[in-house]
Amino acid sequence: MRSVLITGANRGIGLALARQYATEGARIFACCRDPDGADKLRELTASSGGRLQMVQLDVADERSIASLKSTVGDQPIDILINNAGISGLSADRIEAAGYIATMRVNALAPMLVAQTLRENLTNSTEKKLVAITSIMGSISTAGGGKYAYRASKAALNNGMRGLSRDWARDGILVALLNPGWVQTEMVSGQTAYISAEECARGLIQQIAALTPATSGVFQDYRGVRIRW
Template sequence: MSTVLITGANRGIGLALAQQYATEGAEVFACCRDPAKADDLKGLAASSAGPVRIIPLDVADEFSIASLKRTLGDQPIDILINNAGISGLSADRIEAEGYITTMRVNALAPMLIAQTLYDNLRHSTQKKLVAITSIMGSTSSAAGGKYAYRASKAALNNGMRGLSRVWARDGILVALLNPGYVQTEMVKGQVAFISADECASGLIARIAELTPATSGVFQDYRGVRIRW
């Protein structure tokens, strides 16, 4: 049985990933900031054929990340999916507090979580680290607006690319995956291109086929490579 840990698993892409992995029979560690309000996730945990364990995690809080490690102990994690993120607290204005918060959640938190759970990954069978990033983190195609979000995803890409090179010595594979324009609460009021379920299916397929040749490669949920 595979073990999968997903951050931001209470809604959107994270919830869809938890549902599909649980359906496949994986043991899912579903992390979210406030489990008491995660009704859909609690419903999944109650009804799923595969075991789903809900764990509180505020990715912006180092103490919460340390608590996650204490909860997991030496539990091997086959697939660690850093999915939690925010869209950026200001679309066009550059505001210090919002900018820093966006960077902390989107860029720093996945790196801290990966570092904290390094041994859990290293001692697993599959050893796969996944970052849900964005095409908006592509520097070569950057446009205006959403400055904090774009910068945070570019920083995430750079950090994860580095881990893919250093951690290759331990057999850890790193996926940098753009989910596409997905219909979630993050794009509330807009019409996106794909559903969370369709996106999750594509992401799971890319994770399943991850090899040393594709580790550290920036690609989308369909396997199309994206320019840095």
């Protein structure tokens, strides 16, 4: 049975991914910061026939990442999806604490989670490491504003691109996927153009289509290549 781990699975794109992989019959580690407050994820867990397991994970906390490893043990993970992210506490201002927090969650945490679960990936059948990034991480198309968020996603892209080269020797494939402009809490109040469900369908298709040729390539949820 395919095994999938998703960070930030309690709402938005992460929850939609968990729902669709559950429908496909996968075994799912659904990670979230606050399992007690994750009502929709708990409902999904209850209807999953024991295939979905909720796991507490704050990606900004290294002890929490270590505890995730204790929970997962040496079980193989076919698809590891680094989805948890924040839009940037400092928004359009340049403010140290917010900037660092954004870098920590969006850029550093996916690298730490990947390193912590590297053996679980290596020992799986599919060996797919996924980062949900953003078009805002593209340097060549960058506009102004949202400095911390843009910088964090550019750093995420660069780090994951490096892993796609270095971990290829273990057969690990890395997907760097921009989800599009999606109707979630992150962009509430804006006119995002696709639902989380449509986005998740596209992401799952791209993850299924991932090959050594597309590993480490910056793409969107439809498979369209994005300039760095």
